[in-house]
Amino acid sequence: MNKITNHLPTAELQAIDAAHHLHPFTTGDELTQKGARIIASAKGIYLKDSEGEEILDAMAGLWCVNIGYGRDELADVAARQMRELPYYNTFFQTSHVPAIALAQKLAELAPGDLNHVFYANGGSDANDTNIRMVRTYWAEKGQPEKKTIISRWNAYHGSTIGGTSLGGMKGMHEQGDLPIPGIEFIEQPNWWAEGGDMDPEDFGLARARELEEKILEIGEDKVAAFIAEPIQGAGGVIVAPDSYWPEIQRICDKYEILLIADEVICGFGRTGNWFGSQTLDIRPDIMTVAKGLSSGYAPIGASIVSDEVAKVLEACEFNHGYTYSGHPVACAVALENLRILEEEGILEHVQNVAAPHLAEKWKSLEDHPMVGEAKIVGLMASIALTPNKETRASFAADAGTVGYITRECCFGNNLIMRHVGDRMIISPPLVITPEEIDILIERARKSLDEAYEKVRDQGLF
Numbered sequence: 001m002n003k004i005t006n007h008l009p010t011a012e013l014q015a016i017d018a019a020h021h022l023h024p025f026t027t028g029d030e031l032t033q034k035g036a037r038i039i040a041s042a043k044g045i046y047l048k049d050s051e052g053e054e055i056l057d058a059m060a061g062l063w064c065v066n067i068g069y070g071r072d073e074l075a076d077v078a079a080r081q082m083r084e085l086p087y088y089n090t091f092f093q094t095s096h097v098p099a100i101a102l103a104q105k106l107a108e109l110a111p112g113d114l115n116h117v118f119y120a121n122g123g124s125d126a127n128d129t130n131i132r133m134v135r136t137y138w139a140e141k142g143q144p145e146k147k148t149i150i151s152r153w154n155a156y157h158g159s160t161i162g163g164t165s166l167g168g169m170k171g172m173h174e175q176g177d178l179p180i181p182g183i184e185f186i187e188q189p190n191w192w193a194e195g196g197d198m199d200p201e202d203f204g205l206a207r208a209r210e211l212e213e214k215i216l217e218i219g220e221d222k223v224a225a226f227i228a229e230p231i232q233g234a235g236g237v238i239v240a241p242d243s244y245w246p247e248i249q250r251i252c253d254k255y256e257i258l259l260i261a262d263e264v265i266c267g268f269g270r271t272g273n274w275f276g277s278q279t280l281d282i283r284p285d286i287m288t289v290a291k292g293l294s295s296g297y298a299p300i301g302a303s304i305v306s307d308e309v310a311k312v313l314e315a316c317e318f319n320h321g322y323t324y325s326g327h328p329v330a331c332a333v334a335l336e337n338l339r340i341l342e343e344e345g346i347l348e349h350v351q352n353v354a355a356p357h358l359a360e361k362w363k364s365l366e367d368h369p370m371v372g373e374a375k376i377v378g379l380m381a382s383i384a385l386t387p388n389k390e391t392r393a394s395f396a397a398d399a400g401t402v403g404y405i406t407r408e409c410c411f412g413n414n415l416i417m418r419h420v421g422d423r424m425i426i427s428p429p430l431v432i433t434p435e436e437i438d439i440l441i442e443r444a445r446k447s448l449d450e451a452y453e454k455v456r457d458q459g460l461f
């Protein structure tokens, strides 16, 4: 058998991949007919594939490589930590320096009194932790009936049984008989797709008030928590109208519902602040974090919880934890990543340089015939594709047809931009420069032009 290296021909790697590697969110046909794109290396905001093509990664991997690719400091820290203490657990009253230091740092960065960290391997299992944690919290407080968690349709909270259940992706629920009992949903604040003739702010308020209606329908003594992404990411970078979050906060406060902000995408500078909750003025009791915590260099996630939640949990034994909760190598890598974000002023770069420049250029795409709204907060952005900007109409094809065509044009132009239905989304590394943003926009515009032509040829416009 050939040793598998980057030097094997692409077709050979693709054939072996298709034969043996089951991919997430990919059909077998895509793999056998087209083959996987094989990424060989990366530096800064660029990937290099097995054909030597340089691809601008406007998604930062899966929204995670916040400091960009190829930072040796993280590799050095990981190697050092592996030599010193490659593994030890944090169960049964043990700890180690990387887990201690990272917890302290996260407590310092997190808003309010979110001073306590429960480690996970990523965002999905941190959300699983949250389900058990909020139910345990209320049970310990003598209210075991308070266990329903309210979420939103089109939310994404992960792929585990718990994460998928909390998420509002119907296509995911269909596979595996989900959600689990005790999860309820309200509609999302997606004005573009669902706002009809309403004014966006009225719509935002109406959608937030669905939370109150749902709490009253279930009974406030039965609701444990509400979970939401400050800005929906995988649902299409949906930015709620300004009226939405203050009303959600008011309702959670009024009915004593724990507010879980899923910051897996919004955290660590993505919106220009350390957390999306700060950008949107949300006061969560629990934050889910992952991705940008280590800039994707090591798998790690966490639930960061308030003094009050921690106090109740510490009074009992929370029978929960993962072998790799607080993995020393992942914690050390995350700490180094946070040091780089902080010492290199990357959040300031987002706020003062990259986000204003990208916002101006991104908004300019609205003059394209196929682009309806262009939305952006910090360095996460979306555009809605439409055949009619005034009526915000959908294309006369299955949702996602035009988005897919556009994504393929982007690939052809060495730009990674994702589509969610007929919304195109980006979330580039936070270190992106204004010059690189100009290249991103140039490629995006070229891809939109090519897609527009294809869409017209197919009679969809």
Ligand code: PMP
Residues within 6 Å of the ligand: 062, 121, 122, 123, 124, 125, 127, 156, 157, 158, 159, 163, 229, 233, 234, 262, 263, 264, 265, 290, 291, 301
């Ligand atoms: N929550 C949100 C908001 C996410 O975007 C994601 C991943 N896209 C997750 C949870 C799940 O995280 P992971 O894939 O690390 O399990």
